[in-house]
Amino acid sequence: MSAKQRRNYVIKSLVHASQVLAVFRSKAEVLRLKDVVARTGFNKAMCFRLLFTLRECNFLEKVGENQYRLVYDVRPTRKCRIGFASQGQESSFAREVSAGILRAAENAHVELVVMDNKYDPRIALRNADQLVREGVDLIIEFQTDESAAPAIAAKVQEAGIPMIAVDIPHPSASYFGANNYEAGLVGGRHLGRWANKNWHGLVDEIVLLEIRRAGSVPQTRILGMLVGMTEVVRPSYRGRVVNLDGDGQFGHSLECVRKHLRSTKAKRILVGAANDSSALGALRAFQEAGRTSECAIVSHNAEPEGRAELRDAKSRLVGSVAYFPEEYGPHLIRLALDILDQKPTSPAVFIKHQLITPENVDHFYPNDRLMSVIRSPA
Numbered sequence: 438m439s440a441k442q443r444r445n446y447v448i449k450s451l452v453h454a455s456q457v458l459a460v461f462r463s464k465a466e467v468l469r470l471k472d473v474v475a476r477t478g479f480n481k482a483m484c485f486r487l488l489f490t491l492r493e494c495n496f497l498e499k500v501g502e503n504q505y506r507l508v509y510d511v512r513p514t515r516k517c518r519i520g521f522a523s524q525g526q527e528s529s530f531a532r533e534v535s536a537g538i539l540r541a542a543e544n545a546h547v548e549l550v551v552m553d554n555k556y557d558p559r560i561a562l563r564n565a566d567q568l569v570r571e572g573v574d575l576i577i578e579f580q581t582d583e584s585a586a587p588a589i590a591a592k593v594q595e596a597g598i599p600m601i602a603v604d605i606p607h608p609s610a611s612y613f614g615a616n617n618y619e620a621g622l623v624g625g626r627h628l629g630r631w632a633n634k635n636w637h638g639l640v641d642e643i644v645l646l647e648i649r650r651a652g653s654v655p656q657t658r659i660l661g662m663l664v665g666m667t668e669v670v671r672p673s674y675r676g677r678v679v680n681l682d683g684d685g686q687f688g689h690s691l692e693c694v695r696k697h698l699r700s701t702k703a704k705r706i707l708v709g710a711a712n713d714s715s716a717l718g719a720l721r722a723f724q725e726a727g728r729t730s731e732c733a734i735v736s737h738n739a740e741p742e743g744r745a746e747l748r749d750a751k752s753r754l755v756g757s758v759a760y761f762p763e764e765y766g767p768h769l770i771r772l773a774l775d776i777l778d779q780k781p782t783s784p785a786v787f788i789k790h791q792l793i794t795p796e797n798v799d800h801f802y803p804n805d806r807l808m809s810v811i812r813s814p815a
Contacts, residue, residue, distance in 0.1 A: 457473060461506070463507075463510075467500055468506075470484060470488065470505075471503075517548065518549075519548070519550070519770070519773055520551075520568035520571060520598075521551050521576075522564045522579060523552070524603075525553060528714060529713075533740075533762035534579065534603065534766070537769075541766035541769070541771075552567060558582035565593060573598065574777055575601070575777055578607060581650060584650065590608040601769060603765070612785040613768070613772060616787040616790070617656075618660060620758050621660060621663075621664070621665065622665040623665070624709060624735040625664060625666040625735070626668070627665075628665070628707050628734075629670040629707075632666075632733065640671075640676055640706075641677070641704055643663065643677070643706070643708075644681060644707070644708045644709070645659050646681050647681065648684055648685040650684070651685070666709065683714075685715055690718030690719050692718075703731070706731055706733075707732075707733055708732055708735070710734060713739070714740075716743065733753050733755050735756045739793040739801075739802075741805065744793065757792075758793070761791075764788070
């Protein structure tokens with residue numbers, strides 16, 4: 438049967454009635470006649486007749502003057518389509534977030550349209566355009582560059598698509614991620630306590646490894662670390678504070694710390710790193726310079742590579758603040774569905790964070806050793 442023949446068999450009045458039922462988002466929602474007119478685009482007289490008929494047939498009940506509510510949830514169902522623009526696959530953290538969202542979407546029977554931003558703001562902008570063209574119901578955006586956020590948000594907002602921004606705030610988007618300042622304080626205070634115990638609080642220099650392109654909000658993680666260190670070591674700390682841009686990557690961090698060590702004569706250096714990749718790059722630079730004993734490092738994310746380093750009894754990585762990216766997926770999909778169902782949601786959803794140390798890493802990640810055995814060749 439051709440498409441034209443199929444259309445000839447369709448009863449238009451039933452189609453219109455189903456469209457009216459579909460505009461009710463839940464059984465509890467009460468709509469006025471003018472609300473139904475606005476949502477369907479039908480004229481007032483047509484909507485009134487359809488509502489009257491659906492009420493007579495007991496699909497709707499009247500609950501006030503020109504107000505209606507579903508008696509049964511007989512709305513046509515459609516699989517929800519959510520766009521996910523992933524940060525990339527360079528880091529374990531990003532891979533864990535992506536894998537978790539894929540699993541959660543499948544469990545929730547949500548269609549996921551996945552794009553890869555590849556840690557590149559230009560690609561992120563193109564991906565935003567593509568997701569808008571795909572006509573997704575909501576976009577989960579995970580990209581690192583604060584400078585690209587306004588342009589991405591403008592494209593999505595113009596299309597009338599709600600958005601959740603992961604870790605990096607975007608204008609008009611719901612934020613999902615770390616309470617960066619509080620997490621920074623946790624790491625900084627731990628590093629300060631380590632210095633008090635092992636160096637009697639005598640610190641020559643503090644080095645902070647930033648991700649500058651991530652912008653002002655993630656930068657509060659760095660500020661929190663500095664405040665945490667100085668309030669624990671000495672409230673009157675007047676030593677040198679050095680800010681370096683490691684870009685959240687091993688190679689960049691290795692190079693900038695390597696360069697810094699050629700110029701500094703400090704013998705007791707505390708390093709606060711924005712993530713594990715930066716911390717491990719910094720640690721490698723100290724090792725190359727034969728100055729490992731002169732540093733102590735705290736990082737963030739507690740990724741598998743960072744956790745492996747924490748298990749080395751001789752390592753100077755003494756802690757990493759965990760954000761549990763493997764748990765992001767269910768929370769993000771639940772938040773997305775709540776937004777689409779127009780349920781009350783917070784403009785910022787903060788995830789839990791936990792200090793991971795050599796003493797507790799096996800408690801919080803008991804399966805790491807098992808996974809390393811599985812991955813190892815026979």
